Amino acid sequence: MTTLSIFDQSRPEAAHTVTEDPAEIRDLLAAQGVRFEQWPTRELPVDASPEAVLEAYREEVANLKDECGFQTADVISLNPDNPQKEAFRQKFLDEHTHSEDEVRFFVRGQGLFYLHFGNEVYAVLCQKNDLISVPNGTRHWFDMGPEPAFTCIRLFTNPEGWVASFTGEDIAGRLPRYETLAGATG
Ligand SMILES: CSCCC(=O)/C(O)=C/O
Ligand SMILES: [Fe+2]
Numbered sequence: 001m002t003t004l005s006i007f008d009q010s011r012p013e014a015a016h017t018v019t020e021d022p023a024e025i026r027d028l029l030a031a032q033g034v035r036f037e038q039w040p041t042r043e044l045p046v047d048a049s050p051e052a053v054l055e056a057y058r059e060e061v062a063n064l065k066d067e068c069g070f071q072t073a074d075v076i077s078l079n080p081d082n083p084q085k086e087a088f089r090q091k092f093l094d095e096h097t098h099s100e101d102e103v104r105f106f107v108r109g110q111g112l113f114y115l116h117f118g119n120e121v122y123a124v125l126c127q128k129n130d131l132i133s134v135p136n137g138t139r140h141w142f143d144m145g146p147e148p149a150f151t152c153i154r155l156f157t158n159p160e161g162w163v164a165s166f167t168g169e170d171i172a173g174r175l176p177r178y179e180t181l182a183g184a185t186g
């Protein structure tokens, strides 16, 4: 189940709020300027190429580009047999920002976004069908877990694609990781 867990950064060991209600998740995220929606997905092979995924979701991608001014889209897809899975996990695991709004649409599997607002961290366990935005400048990180299994369409306004500015803060290491937060549902 898609799950939102909200932590006070001074008490990172336990969330003060946990919800699996999509409408509540949408409203709590909207209050922080984050877009959260659940969109229909299509059946695709686990090993579908990025081109095949983008072709299957051509209309959705075109609509997001029109609506939000995105320039490019790509696909990130990981499976547990990927020999570089630990390096991929590490790439997104420290707190960073981007100088653009980002939108991620999960068309398979799941992954855990952490969004840092003021003294709170919103950990969103995203599942297939979930579309989430990370507003420009939002401190965040992403944990795909030790056995990643997901396909995500990513939209960029920067034609160079994924460019991160790391904050150097250690907060990501103080919050429970995927193994804990996705363990119960994943
Ligand atoms: C869920 S897509 C991979 C992670 C990513 O693109 C990102 O921007 C993390 O911060
Ligand atoms: Fe990001």
Ligand code: NI
Pocket: 096, 097, 098, 140, 141, 164
């Ligand atoms: Ni990021």
